[in-house]
Amino acid sequence: MPLLDVNNLSVHYDGIAAVNSVSFRVDERETVVLIGANGAGKSSLLRAVFGLIPSEAQKLDIGGIDFWQRSPRDRVAAGLSLVPETRDLFPRMTVEDNLKLGLFLKKAERAFPSELSRICDLFPVLAKRLKQIAGTLSGGEQQMLALGRALLQGPRLLCLDEPSLGLAPKLVDDVYAMLAKVRDTGVSILLVEQQARRALDFGVRGYVLNVGRIVAAGTCAELKEDEYVKGAYLGEMPS
Template identity: 50%
Template structure:
């Protein structure tokens, strides 16, 4: 579904991504793990169109979208849940979710998708009239994911969805990611909690200082001595 070919990204003189290549197949959960500053967030931001690459290609369903705008990428099936949740605090839960469908015109299907989000996140249904800024951190993360799903994406980009959450909520968020994937949405996940990410990922890439240094199935990387020492505390 998604192919990134030899992607280079600069921030001024800083060469942040140095030839990143990866693929995400239809129906997969693929995770990117690596240390802070390795280039994980930059990779997602470039795929979603928030950062322009210096060179390289981004292909979605066989179509080169490297020069497409961020808005166009949402329209054709890429939805991005950024690090830090970024909900619209002064708007209600329902208004946040409706904004996720702002490029869509199919009102009946939007209503169906809203029901699906409320089925997936019952707490959001209970709080649909509540201001998003008054939700807990875990609830805001659920809202951010729900809002992204309202665009009916082919692929969902998730950046650090467990950041700042209590351990029980972390487990809940990862269960939700599995549910989203089992319902037909492909997922590209960036996550500091490497153990949890590898447990649910079909495949994984390890990124260090802007380069992919290792790849394999989630299970293979869980068993790698190198990964255990660097990321799993083993």
């Protein structure tokens, strides 16, 4: 059974479709990537999945249950967790307090020490900086913090909106290494990326979004060999 199953999802801004009848699914323990250029509708799609913006859909099931009319809070409680494009940290709060917010929904403050040590094991870079003010972290560290906070929610499906955005290649390597560790813990991942090669090297299955529509889908191995994907997204000339 798919963990997330979406049928004909659309988002309109002022009557113009930014996401146009998009259907996709993510299975249990699967890593799915969604690639697309600037303005393709990637962030709008993720925001709609979380119920953060108005949208239309035929179906939005989480774990086989209909969540279409349910609140963002319910969707998170059902196991979805988002690392937004803008990271949305609280810059004047400490790293530790930002992490604590990951437990807000569960009202599980007592669980914080054990959850915190789990996250610190995964992210040694955060462990060293728990008392530091979040706004003074480097870009890469902020991305780790956003990821750590999302993981504190104990998600079944971690959704990431361009985690490599604005990071130097070395830091992008670090973020992907972290994601690989997260995947190894059994969490499903929906990764939205503009850096197509990175994403296709990381994922198992993928979709290509172009001007709001899915224009290609398949295993990442298939997509890497697809002439259209190669030409438009991987910077390769047609052979």
